[in-house]
Amino acid sequence: MTDTSAAGNPTPGQQPANPPSLRVLGQYVKDLSFENPGHPPVQTQPNIDLGIDVGASPHADGNGLFEVSLKLSAKASAGDTVLFISELDYAGLFQLQNVPEGQVEAMLLIECPRLLFPFARRIIAEITREGGFPPLLIDPVDFVALYQSQYRRAAERAQNGNGGAS
Structure with a gap:
């Protein structure tokens, strides 16, 4: 009797021989900026404009290494007065092993930034x-x-770009 199904997959309850893994090899500040153009006394709650961007790129060394960058920006203002502007580019070096090709992008853009x-x-x-x-x-x-x-935005851009082609 074998431990695999007819399709060659492990039977339910059994772990695959080489399960997918994600390792954090390092994390670091790539860029940090804080501007304090004026610090008037604030009597009201300031308006805070927050931006978040995530990017990933393969590392030059290969071997399943990727650099994932989490960019946070915050701008606080009270009326027309800018109180502060903060920008952070925080990155991590991750190694993916045995991750199915169709799941690599989601792993890099969901799980890695969640850890950072x-x-x-x-x-x-x-x-x-x-x-x-x-x-x-x-x-x-x-x-x-x-x-x-x-x-969704990328799919819409691709569709709009191809919308005029025949």
């Missing part, structure tokens, strides 16, 4: 506090929804 986010969030909170403001505590991010939104 708490560290990037802490850096933004500390830099705003050091700039003389209350710490900016960014709410948790749904990277699945962000990925799906980016995927």
Whole structure:
């Protein structure tokens, strides 16, 4: 008797011989900027404009290595006065092994930034506090929804680009 089904897949409850794995080999600040153009006393809650971007690229060494970059930007203003602008590019070096090709992109753009986010969030909170403001505590991010939104926009751009072709 064998431990695989007719299709060659492991039977239910049995782990595959080489399961997919994700390793964090390093994480680091690539770029950090904090501008404090004016610090007037703020009597009201400032308006905060937050931006999040995720990118991934293969590392030059190959071997399943990828650099994933999480970019956070925050601009606080009260009326027409800019209180602060903070930008962080926080990256990690990840190694993927035995990940099916169709799942690599989702792993890089969902799971990797999910692992980086708490560290990037802490850096933004500390830099705003050091700039003389209350710490900016960014709410948790749904990277699945962000990925799906980016995927839909890319599909729409591709469709619009091909819409006039016959």
